[in-house]
Amino acid sequence: MEYTLLIFLFPMLTFLLLGLIGIKLRPVVAGCIGTVSLSIITLLAYITATQYFSSPRVNGVFAKIIPIRFEWLKFTDSLQIDLGILLDPISVMMLVVITTVSLMVHIYSLGYMKGERGFQRYYAFLSLFTFSMLGLVVAPNIFQMYIFWELVGVSSYLLIGFYYTKPTAIAASKKAFIVTRFADLGFLLGILLLSYFTHTFNFEMLTSGDASIFASTAGSTFLGASVMSWALALIFIGGAGKSAMFPLHIWLPDAMEGPTPVSALIHAATMVVAGVFLVARLFPLYVIAAPEVLTGIAYTGAFTSLYAAVVACVQTDIKRVLAFSTISQIGFMMVALGVSGMEGHEGLGYMASMFHLFTHAMFKALLFLCAGAIIHAIGNNEMNCMGGLRKYMPFTHLTFLVACLAISGIPPFSGFFSKDEILAAVFAFSPWLGIFMSFVAALTAFYMFRLYYRIFWGTPAHFVHTPHEAPKTMTIPLVILAAITCVAGFIPFGHFVSSNGLPYTIRLDMTIAISSVIVALIAIGIATLFYKSKCDIPERLINMYPRFHQSAFHRFYIDELYLFITKRILFNYVSRPIAWFDRNIIDGTMNGIAHLTQRLSYVIRGFQSGQIQQYAFIFLLGTLLIVLLVMFI
Amino acid sequence: MEHYLVISTIMFFAGIYGFITRRNMLAVLISIELILNSVDINFVAFNRFLFPGQLEGFFFTLFAIGISACETAIAIAIIINIYRNIRNIQVKNLNELKEDSVNNAGKE
């Protein structure tokens, strides 16, 4: 399986090629190079997946294969950092997801970004991102994952700030990078703690289910929680930053300043699920060593999904609605992981989370790409400027509808299957949490259809120029993704990915399935009532609770809180004194030394004055001193 | 014998004072003469009192007087040259080496 190395080589070489000489190529050529390179690796990824999943199982589980391993830094015999490729069910699944969505985005961008300045740069960064994300998911040890984690953050920064002449874009890219970097501090601390006590970075060893590797931590507690709990909680914080869990979610809505295909690739399908992937990767360790952290993860995910759903209900920028929807769905994935156990039926949550990751990537990317087509046609993002678009953009309309039905959990689309499994797992854990998550699912259906109706139905708004359907390069990826959304639900996912590796047949729990569908249909009905044609109930609701509406619109002022903390408290009381110290004392010392040297040199210069009498005096003085020395010492 | 040495010491350090303090170059030279003379007295005293049978001190002094005469002559010649060039013979005007003629070639 050594050809898997090519899956990484191609995007990296494409990045270097386009980065260095892309500016000399015509944009079309650069775009084609990127797309061709990506099609090759998509093909390779499919081949890898086929080969991996059709190979015979060992002990009932798919064997973890390490085709490439390159020893890089060796601290002790077991503590070493390798660079390599680890193939196991979730990483192969992620390979398929990432390459597929990336290929769709590449093709789409040929049309969407046509004529933009920096077209070649865009494709170079897309390749860089693909490379980093692929490296992240196949990392055989946690440190390589960290390296690629940071690389993904950098690519995200570069791509969000793609329109670097726009101040909002720059601010957004900085915010994304800083927030995720800050979370990565927790990640690093977790890695260090973990590796110090378990003496290994290697995933195979960490997730082998052997409790002896952290036996050395037994008994040592800090503030009431064991070392392993702290380490795993810190690692989760790193994941929470990347996956936009509350309260580290603030960067994701602002990241919509980047081009829409970027939002589709990075902030819907791949990068934001890195946190989920991290927890899934270390899942056996979480279950054995820190089950309370898992519960914490579940509750964090639940709260995040509710928060994001509520805020999404009142946003008017279509990309923001989709961003909050992403946050909410990732919350679902985290909840599913949090309530999961290891064996058999208990491990349902794990499988459901991965399944939802897979389907969500597809339909969320589809949603974003449709939004991109709409923005391309209308010219801005605001819902209020749209309406009645279904006459002008049939393809976009149909694919968007498919995606909305999928995300709302309507059979036979893929979202129904994955979301249903999540709900089943959550209900098995705690009925109250199950009801909570069902309510959030209903909200999801509501705001997605609000979005759908506001864009495609209703009286046509005043258009600056008649909107037209997107060009073929943009609609073909939409159609492909919609097709995948339709059929992906029928993949026997448990056969491939499950918590302990043994195949798991998905059963449909009829109660949960039917109740969730009914709840979703009710929510869709309410949305249809409010938004399909002119209805004044929404305005009346807004007028009844104006303050709640305002604060939800402003995302419950979390951004303002952060700004307050950083600007008022940190800047004034921490940064200013430190800056003063640096400028005056440290620089002052250096300047003082230089100044002193200069003054001293003036004095020393006087020694060579050219005055003979001075020379004679010094000479005599020296002689007298020597005489004194000789006499009295 | 120590009395002779004390006298010569006084003369010697008077010469040192004059050497360090005086502004006129000729005054500096006069101070140098004082120094040389004091040394001559020293040699003669040592010769006379400590080494009565030998004559080294005597002849050293003799030749020292001769040499100091030569040196004075040359020094005064140089001073006269300096006087011709800068029209005064203050010591403080003589603190630089020859002007950099390469850089100043353009000026002339």
Next chain:
Amino acid sequence: MEITLPQAVFLFLAAVISVFSILTVTTKRILRSATYLLFVLFATAGIYFELNYSFLGAVQLTVYAGGIIVLYVFSILLTSSDSQKVDKIKNSKFFAGIIAAIGGATLCIFITLTHTFPVSHFVTGEIRQKVIGTALMGSEKYQYLLPFEAISILLLTCIIGGILIARKR
């Protein structure tokens, strides 16, 4: 207290030397400085005579007092300007000079007076001129023909050098 004649002479000469050497270096007018130097040189010759080195005393008077002082007087007259402003000596120089002179003088006198010299005996009587002459012209050990010739060459060099340096261009 009995003061013998040699002692009295010596005291007088010592007083002259001390006073006039200090005056030489502290007077403001340079011609006076040269004159005081002349007196110092006379007294030095007197000391040589008192120590029974008549030949040396004669040479001192001839060369120093006669030749060199005249040289000085001529050059002072040649290079002095009538409007010679006597500005105060810079303080730093003055203190430097004082410190050097007084410090050094104290040190040397201290050393001189505390050191135990070998027993000194004064052999009275002149050195015979014949002895001086043979020593000056002889070429054996302890005789000074070579330095004599060397110094004559030196004198020649000085004459030539002096002419070259100071000639009119």
